[in-house]
Amino acid sequence: MKLSVSVTNYSWPEGIQQRLTDLAAFLDDTAVDTLWVADHLVQADPSCRTDEPMLEAYTVLGYLAAATRRLRLGTMVTAATFRAPALLVKAVTTLDVLSNGRAWLGIGAGYNTAEATAMGLFLPGTAERFERMSELLRLADQMWRGDHTAFLGEYLTAQQPIGSPRPVTAPHPPVLIGGTGERRTLRLVAQYGDACNLFDIPDGGAAIRRQLEVLDRHCADVGRRAEEIERTVTPALQDGERADALAERCRALADSGIQHVVVIARGRPLTSADLNCVAAAADWLES
Template structure:
């Protein structure tokens, strides 16, 4: 069972002047423990439902570059980028750059996007959902071609690339792992089966019923497209309680593993603290040695 942190909040008490130092302190601690990945949200406005739109939010790929410079081991990625935020070649280039400069530690975390208020406020494209799925699939196809060093023209419904050169190629071969966020049964999980290395589900308090069902749907899609189900890393997003003990969270991780999940991506109600990272790392150690 892999355990990771997802940084969604940047409102540390000392304000923007100390934000870089606080972020560095948290990610260095994560890097020194057994945590697997440091994820960041890809938003321009704060989207955490426990916060407010005008709270501090950093641009994702600039932040990941900062994290790469202050870590040596943990993997790095977005949870998750909206496929409409950036032109596909720019996104692939950003992930490739992160991978090269971090020594092969980048993920491509991607989804359709959902935050209409953010899109309206910041002038970001957020077309109707069917078109977002079309753009997501084309972006995944473009990423696969660019990472395969295929420079031939791409002609899609939404994107046309005359000759997408991607140099240097990523260090992670055959390419940085691709995670698709979302639980939609007809389109999202089918795209996972077709194009992704990992899915991301949500921790819903129903005794595991929803997760079992979604994983069953994913398994059927894998069978339909001829993809081994075991190739896909099954991740789940969960929240660490403010007073939750390492033992308590380790028990939750064990329950996730029984459901067939491989990787827990953890958020907190506020900014990450050293205590919260330490409790999570202790829980991860206990899961590994159980």
């Protein structure tokens, strides 16, 4: 079981830069696997105001790459239509090169119409979003393989998609696809993903087990070994949660088939107490 942290809120009263730097340095010396960041231009947590501080994700990840030596780094997750596809692939590749092989590509179809409207971002209808995400993932694979031949999709055309330099991670940075749609999202995971990210629904793990069964069937359909795909979930830390309680929650999720837990703080920024809790739980899960 891996345990990771995702930063979704930058509203630290003592200041963003110092708190983020301290957070990264602390986690880099623990058993925590990955430091994720939300990829939004406005605060997307419905329990917060939309005008609370939110930093641009890939700038943050570049900063974190320089501030850490071990933690893996990625977005949880990037909406597929919010950036030009080749630019996103280049950003992830750059992060992988500068972090010496610690980058993820975290991707989803996108959902936040309020953010798109507020900030002038492109968010087409659902069917088109999934087709565009599929084309983006195929383009990423082509660029990471060093194939410069023209990419001609329904929505995306790239006449000479040059991916130089190649990623440090071989064969490429792992691709995490967020979402639980059983027909389209989990099919794309089976086709292109190295990890899925599911929702933490308080139903005793029933939804997770069902979704993982659906993923296994998609893997069989496309000729993929299901065990190649890392199964992740993103629960919220409880206020005042103890490390032993968090470790026990992780073990219960493991019983449902989860291999990697990514914790967030809902409605507030992460605190020192949160980080101490996660660090101790990660140690227990590793032992």
